[in-house]
Amino acid sequence: MELDKNCIFCRIAAGEIPSDKVYEDEQVVAFKDLNPQAPVHVLVVPKAHFATLAEMGEEGAELVKHAMQVIPQLAKRLGLAGGYRLIVNQGADAGQTVMHLHIHLLGGTPLGEKIV
Numbered sequence: 001m002e003l004d005k006n007c008i009f010c011r012i013a014a015g016e017i018p019s020d021k022v023y024e025d026e027q028v029v030a031f032k033d034l035n036p037q038a039p040v041h042v043l044v045v046p047k048a049h050f051a052t053l054a055e056m057g058e059e060g061a062e063l064v065k066h067a068m069q070v071i072p073q074l075a076k077r078l079g080l081a082g083g084y085r086l087i088v089n090q091g092a093d094a095g096q097t098v099m100h101l102h103i104h105l106l107g108g109t110p111l112g113e114k115i116v
């Protein structure tokens, strides 16, 4: 999977656009959301470009698995001992605005209104 020059999260992953990174390894990067919806709001982003889970493929699946393994360690480091919420918007009806798969990691306060 190639870097997409037109994709903001590809460019963040490549270090071409600045971000407030809280974690990075060869497969994923995590950085603070520009428009935080909770005291802690981090986006965990596979470095390879694919828009949604439907386009993930085998390689992408490995990256998502890795992201899921990284998240508990990251949450601990971010002080989210009380818990946290993950959100992965998929497509227009979910309000996905950046078409590069990302996992929202939200916490730092008891999270209120929820639909699930």
Ligand code: AMP
Residues within 6 Å of the ligand: 008, 019, 031, 032, 033, 034, 035, 036, 043, 088, 089, 095, 096, 097, 098, 099
């Ligand atoms: P979604 O609606 O699930 O596609 O979420 C996209 C998220 O990316 C939103 O919460 C935005 O605030 C966030 N976002 C967009 N551009 C940036 C950026 N350059 N750095 C950090 N977060 C961003």
Ligand code: ZN
Residues within 6 Å of the ligand: 004, 007, 008, 009, 010, 011, 048, 049, 050, 099, 100
């Ligand atoms: Zn991308």
